[in-house]
Amino acid sequence: MTASHEPVDPRPETDPNAHPKGDAPDFVDAPADAAEDPIALLQAQLDAALAEVAEQKEAVLRARADTENVRRRAQEDVSKAHKFGIESFAESMVPVKDSLEAALAQADQTLDTLREGVEVTLKQVSSAFERNRLTEVQPAQGDKFDPHKHQAISSVPGDQPANTIVQTLQKGYMISDRVLRPALVIVSAGKA
Structure with missing residues (x-):
């Protein structure tokens, strides 16, 4: 076997009449004269591969830009949420401040009118808390101590079972x- 220095045609040997014109194999989009010139065939395949690589590169760059835009928008949304997240609560508290200022502006008040004004203001605060899902934690005497919602200030011996609330000091x-x-509580240490 002797080695030939002639270029080898990478296509399988076929009968030139086996494929009618226009019915060439899918993988080759080569000019008609490439059938006789293997270098032209390889150049055509290389050009097609380079065009596809360029197209894929452009698609990757577009996807990267889209991802960067989504990331930037998400950061802006988080920043706005931090800035304006308290807006609803602030809107609820403005009338409370107005009521307190109006109460202080009254020169001649009786204890009853002052108490009535404070009660109305407390209702405004409670309404603002409710609208903004701010709820009280005020355990009753005998409730089980919950370390996730309560903070024990001290424990005292008593008739109640251990780890039950004896007194709530602060909501x-x-x-x-x-x-x-957390609610500040005193808990029972159990029977002594």
Whole structure:
């Protein structure tokens, strides 16, 4: 077997009459004269591959730009949420401040009118809390101690079972399901 230095045609040997004109194999979009010139065939395949690579590169760059735009928009949304997340609560609290200022502006008040004004203002605060899902945590005596919602200040011996609340010293508050401030409580240490 002797080695030939002639270029080898990568196409399988076929009968030139086997494929009618226009019915060439799919993988080759070569000019008609490439059938006689293997270099032209390879150049045509290379050009097609380079065109596809350029197209894929452009698609990757577009996808990267789209991803960057989504990331940037998400960061802007988070920033706006931090800035304006308290807006609803602030809108609820403005009338409360107005009521307090109006009460202080009254020169001649009786204790009854002052108390009535404070009660109306407290209703405004309670309404603002409710609209913004700010709820009280005020456990009753005998309730089970919950370390997620309560903070024990001390424990005292008593007739109640251990880890039950004896007294609430200060209400706690929650925003939705998150504790804003735990209720301060005294718990029972059980019977001595």
